[in-house]
Amino acid sequence: MNKIESSTAFGGYWDDFEKELCTPEEIEESNLRVALISEMIEARNDKKISQQKLEKISGIKQPVISRLENGTSDPKLSTIIKFLHSVGKTLKVVPIEETKKRA
Helix, strand or coil: CCHHHHCCCCHHHHHHHHHHHCCHHHHHHHHHHHHHHHHHHHHHHHCCCCHHHHHHHHCCCHHHHHHHHHCCCCCCHHHHHHHHHHCCCCCCCCCHHHHHHHC
16 A cells, blocks of 8 residues: 555645656646736735626636636636736746745
């Protein structure tokens, strides 16, 4: 029986499981995606804007916003920019090394 099978939940074994299934590049991409989505949700919540209100402000349909925030879609860059602009944010391109120093 391996670690995953002996665990009642992935819990502490997720990192090992992820490393077996994914390349370091895929893990990094996933981490960046999660970080971006988290920042987008936080920005919307900080402005106290519901998904329905964001739909009216941005023109992005509420179900699209929901899928974006749940990580179940792969939105176009233009959708991300509309979302961020509507909550008073923008994207900034920084060296990867800089982001690792902050973590």
